[in-house]
Amino acid sequence: MSGWQQHLIILPILIPLFAAVALVPMDETRRRSKVAIGVVAVLLQLAVALYWVVVADRVEGSAPAAVYLLANWDSPVAISLALDRLNALMLLLNAVLAIAALIFAAAKWDRVGVHFHVLFQLLLMGINGAFLTNDLFNLFVFFEVMLAASYGLLLHGSGRVRVKAGLHYIAVNLVASSIFLVGVALMYSASGTLNMADMAYKVATLGAADRQLFETGAAVLAVAFLIKSAIWPLNFWLPASYxxxxxxxSAIFAIMTKVGFYVLLRLWLLVFGESAGVSSSFGAAWLVGLGLITLGYAIFGMLAATNFKRFAGFSVIASAGTLLTAIPLGGSQGTAAALYYLLASTLAVAAFYLLVDLLDRIRDFSASLLAVTIESFEAEGMILPEESEVGVAIPAAMAFLALSFGLCLLVLSGLPPLSGFVGKFALLVSALGSEAGSAMQYAVWLFVILLVVAGFAATLTLTRLGIQLFWVPERHKKPRLRLAEAGPLTALIGLTVLITLAAGPVLGYLQRAADALHAPAAYIEGVLGALPKDRQATPSQHSSLLSGEHEDEGARL
Structure with missing residues (x-):
């Protein structure tokens, strides 16, 4: 890869950063300019993500497609960014959700408070950085950028409900950040490094005392990620906050719990894989147990939900439990199935949050308009004219909303023939057929039962809520939708259909990504063998790092 192409790895961080810097001094009255800058920024992020998805898939084996050493320091001292199939996919998913959410917000919601576009770009920067970094402390930095922006976005629009939920959300995540730092400190004190690939290289050589300290730090760090992933009993904050x-x-927040899952997946397979010696598969039983409990908890939450937003929150929790259980249970095939399910569920939940905002207009459009005006536009000078709220009617709006609701129901409940069913079926097949699953037969069968029951619970709840909404004639109002609102919703639902039609190629890509995660030797070698720009790494240099030179360098440091 040529020199200029290597620098493209940092663009998903720099593009939203520069966009945020450009947006900060702009007055709130310059709304069109802000929207234009934001849309251009997310389109550029989408283009870069697509580029890296293609480039990463051309790499043989598990080697990273690119490694970027910040400040041109030697590895592993340098803060490194590494890109492979997995984080290229996550960058693409983040960019897709960002475009849909931003365009939808431009129809109305970006005007209900200040600095929406700045906070939105900073959120994207934090998420992208968390996906790309190979350094634990840098991961903490990007987590904090992401969380700080999410605090402002959650409170965007003001109102008593948002402030109350926001305070709970902030308190929980501040505790998670403190736990994060403690875990990082313990792992660093045991291994002497913050580079994740370097930790994976050293973990098998740790003495008994250092290994116990390292595993303790990993367990503490996992608690922080489990809070962010919405795993029971640390997920009480999610339904109300989202x-x-x-x-x-809410739509862009759909990927934030997946950031925690991504880090757990990356760290667990990288650091505690087969090459970790005594520490191999550390915490597997805990991950499976917590995942199953979370899935069971989400089932009861979905059945008890009395409105769409509450159901959506518990649907996010159900996907979190499903994904956590699949990490150690299904092997490489299970990881690929989990990644496919991640794509389908994230797109569907994001689309559902957008849809719920439009469905509110069916109940009582004039009352809904009044509520939005009072609650969301209460800030002085931000009350919008009525016609901007109503927008331009699209043809057959009622039929459009009903069809969108039906498609979301199919994906979220895992009913055939859409991607939700494909993902769940692949998870079941992988769990029943994997060697890892054979060692935990009771957990496998419980996972199968809970996954099926979760589908029935989602179907039952959405059918009940849908009947209350669509089959009560006196509540029907003729909704008027903007194209800027219907377009993003259509795109997200369309993508869930597209990955169903292209399930073969998509699962093929995800299987290659999963195979690389389960055999990370080339990834570790690629990260640790990266040299500063003024020196070129040769194959012999890469090999020498793993055969002894790396240890000598660590001793000198």
């Missing part, structure tokens, strides 16, 4: 946010914010 439900209180404005619709486009």
């Amino acid at each position: 439900g209180a946010a404005v619709a486009p914010v």
Whole structure:
């Protein structure tokens, strides 16, 4: 890869950063300019993500497609960014959700408070950085950028409900950040490094005392990620917080729990893989147990849900439990199935949050308009004219909403023939057929039962809520939708259909990504063998790092 192409790895971080810097001094009255800058920024992120998805898939084996050493320091001292199939996919998913949420927000919601576009770009920067970094402390930095921006976005629009939910959300995540730092400190004190690939290289050589300290740090660090992944009993904050946010914010928040899952997946397979010696598969039973409990908890939450937003929150929790269980249970095939399920569920939940905002207009459009005006536009000078709220009617709006609801129901409940069913079926097949699953037969069968029951619970709840909404004639109002609102919703639902039609190629890509995660030797070698720009790494240099030179360098440091 040529020199200029290597620098493209940092663009998903720099593009939203520069966009945020450009947006900060702009007055709130310059709304069109802000929207234009934001849309251009997310389109550029989408283009870069697509580029890296293609480039990463051309790499043989598990070697990273690119490694970027910040400040041109030697590895592993340098803060490194590494890109492979997995984080290229996550960058693409983040960019897709960002475009849909931003366009939807431009129809109305970006005007209900200040600095929406700045916070939105900073959120994207934090998420992208968390996906790309190979350094634990840098991961903490990007987590904090992401969380700080999410605090402002959750409170965007003001109102008592959002402030109450926001305070709970902030308190929980501040505790998670403190736990994060403690875990990082313990792992660093045991291994002497913050580079994740370097930790994976050293973990098998740790003495008994250092290994216990390292595993303790990993367990503490996992608690922080489990809070962010919405795993029981640390997920009580999610339904109220996500439900209180404005619709486009809830949609982009759909990927935030997946950031925690991504880090757990990356770290667990990288650091505690087969090459970790005594520490191999550390915490596997805990991951499976917590995942199953979370899935069971989500089932009861979905059945008890009395509104769409509450159901959506518990649907996010159900996907979190499903994904956590699949990490150690299904092997490489299970990881690929979990990644496919991640794509389908994230797109569907984001689309559902946007849809719920539009469905509110069916119940009582004039009352809904009044509520939005009072609650969301209460800030002085931000009350919008009525015609901007109503928008331009699209043809057959009622039929459009009903069809969108039906498609979301199919994906979220895992009913055939859409991607939700494909993902769940692949998970079941992998769990029943994997060697890892044979060692935990009771867990496998419980996972199968809970996954099926979760589908029935989602179907039952959405059918009940849908009947209350669509089959009560006196509540029907003729909704008027903007194209800027219907377009993003259509795109997200369309993508769930597209990955169903292209399930073969998509699962093929995800299987290659999963195979690389389960055999990370080339990834570790690629990260640790990366040299500064003024020196070129040769194959012999890469090999020498793993055969002894790396240890000598660590001793000198």
